[in-house]
Amino acid sequence: MQWQFWKRRNTSDPLAREFLDKYYLHLLTLPREDVYVGDLYAYDGKRVFGSGSIVNFLEPSFNIPHVNVGEIMAGVAGQFSNSIEANIGLDFLENFVSALGGTIKDIHGIYESSGTQFIKFRFPNLTRDWIDIMDLASNINNYSIKKEHGLYAKEYQYFLVTAVVRTNSISITAEKENDKIIDQDVNILRTADISARLTIFSSGKNEITYSSKRKLAVAVEVHEINYNSNTNKFRILLLEEAIRFRGQIKPSFIGDHELASAYIDVG
Numbered sequence: 001m002q003w004q005f006w007k008r009r010n011t012s013d014p015l016a017r018e019f020l021d022k023y024y025l026h027l028l029t030l031p032r033e034d035v036y037v038g039d040l041y042a043y044d045g046k047r048v049f050g051s052g053s054i055v056n057f058l059e060p061s062f063n064i065p066h067v068n069v070g071e072i073m074a075g076v077a078g079q080f081s082n083s084i085e086a087n088i089g090l091d092f093l094e095n096f097v098s099a100l101g102g103t104i105k106d107i108h109g110i111y112e113s114s115g116t117q118f119i120k121f122r123f124p125n126l127t128r129d130w131i132d133i134m135d136l137a138s139n140i141n142n143y144s145i146k147k148e149h150g151l152y153a154k155e156y157q158y159f160l161v162t163a164v165v166r167t168n169s170i171s172i173t174a175e176k177e178n179d180k181i182i183d184q185d186v187n188i189l190r191t192a193d194i195s196a197r198l199t200i201f202s203s204g205k206n207e208i209t210y211s212s213k214r215k216l217a218v219a220v221e222v223h224e225i226n227y228n229s230n231t232n233k234f235r236i237l238l239l240e241e242a243i244r245f246r247g248q249i250k251p252s253f254i255g256d257h258e259l260a261s262a263y264i265d266v267g
Contacts, residue, residue, distance in 0.1 A: 002185040015081040015122065022075070023128070025165060025219040031099055037129050038064040039161040040225070050151065054160055054225075057151065060144040062211065065101035065135040073126040073165065080120045083175055086111060089119030093210075096170050100212040102198025110192060114182050116174040123218060124209060127253065132227050133156035137236050146234040154229050160236075163221035168209035170227075171203055183204045 019025040028035070040057055041050040055062050067198075090108050097104055111119075145152055172181040186202045195263055203209035226235040 005102055013082045014190050015076070015079045018076045019165075019219050023073075023163070023165070023219075023221065025163070026222050027219045029218060031096060031167075031216040031218045032232050033099075033214065033216055035068050035164050035220060037131055037161055037164055040151075041159045042153075043157040043159065044153065045155065048159070051161075052151070056090040057145060057149055058140075059146050060143065062143050065131045065139070067129055067131055069127075071128040071130065077122065077126045079084065080122045080173070081116035083120055083179070086116050086174075089121070089172075090116075092121075093119065093170070093172060096216070097198060097210050099214075099216050100168070100198060101214050102193055102195040102210065102212060104189060104198075105192045105194060107189075109189050110188055111174055111184065113123050114174065114184055115176050116182055116184075117177060120173045120175065122171050123169070124171050124203065125169050125211075126165055126167050126218075128163055128213075128263055130221065133162060133236060137234075140234050140236070141232075145227055145229075147229070147261065149230070158227065160223040160225050161220050162223050164185045164217050164255045165219040168213065168215045168217040169206050169209055171209040173207050184208055206228070 016027065019027055038053050038055065038197060039051040040054040041048050062242060090111055094107050174184050185204050186200060186208055189200050189208065195211050197214070199211045203211055224237040226237055
């Protein structure tokens with residue numbers, strides 16, 4: 001398995017640009033629940049591994065700075081992605097719905113029967129959990145890495161999740177060629193849903209939203225925690241490139257999926 005860095009900022013997708021330019025976030029290839037502010041990863045030059053909380057990596061006993069929870073990201077919530085080929089978009093939608101706790105029978109067939117060739121996405125209920133980096137930087141030098149910790153090596157690099165963006169819903173618009181929007185029958189999708197955890201409703205003209213109580217992480221902010229073992233001092237650097245945390249590159253839901261240019265996989 002090849003582990004490597006790759007460039008992250010060359011996508012022209014408008015939704016991806018909102019994440020990248022306004023908040024300097026990395027999109028996750030696979031949205032998931034168990035991603036948290038304070039998660040720490042180690043990079044040994046070949047691969048990234050972890051994660052666990054930075055709390056368990058520093059001494060004396062370390063407390064993560066106050067986490068600001070649930071900041072509403074209204075601007076990003078209104079932005080649609082570019083049109084994506086239906087087979088890629090529906091694969092992602094199926095996985096996203098499954099992660100929300102729902103299952104829709106033959107979601108590809110339902111959309112394809114209406115002539116869907118392209119899909120657009122947006123996330124209508126985005127929130128951000130984050131810590132103040134200035135607060136972190138002002139007190140982290142009162143601590144040091146546990147050198148006896150099994151995840152420590154002098155040559156390793158360490159990466160800290162400092163913000164997590166979550167959503168409990170996804171809205172989609174189906175299209176044919178020439179940007180012709182399709183009026184998808186929401187009742188067919190409701191009939192096909194076999195999970196009470198998922199709510200499906202029409203959220204606008206020709207737009208359908210899939211929602212649940214479960215909130216998934218869709219993007220993270222990552223900082224490198226640069227540690228000088230001689231002085232026991234830290235430097236905190238914003239990560240400007242995406243790093244493949246685990247797994248192979250998969251087709252991504254927004255941006256340039258063939259380049260995997262804006263994504264990290266932490267699952």
